[in-house]
Amino acid sequence: MKSKVLLFGATGSLGQFVFWELIQRGFEVTIVVRDKIKAVELYSYWASIVELDNQNIS
Numbered sequence: 824m825k826s827k828v829l830l831f832g833a834t835g836s837l838g839q840f841v842f843w844e845l846i847q848r849g850f851e852v853t854i855v856v857r858d859k860i861k862a863v864e865l866y867s868y869w870a871s872i873v874e875l876d877n878q879n880i881s
Contacts, residue, residue, distance in 0.1 A: 825851040833870070834861045842866065 828845050832838040833854035845852050852870045856862040859874040866872065 825849060827851045827853065829853050829855065831855045834858060834865060839865065842870070 826849075828850045830838065830842060830845065830852055831854075833842045833852075834856055838854075842852060842854065846869055853873060854862060854866060854870050855873045855875050857875055859872060862870075862872045862874075
């Protein structure tokens with residue numbers, strides 16, 4: 824069974840680096856992003872993607 828990681832900020836420069844390191848090390852990665860379109864372009868095959876709705880955060 825793969826270990827699971829929840830990663831915030833995966834579409835930024837550092838986040839992309841961290842994401843690919845996690846994938847190479849065999850983790851199952853779920854990413855939380857503001858821009859789902861960009862995330863799908865980068866990771867559609869490799870990760871589960873959750874879009875954060877920051878409009879409704881109080």
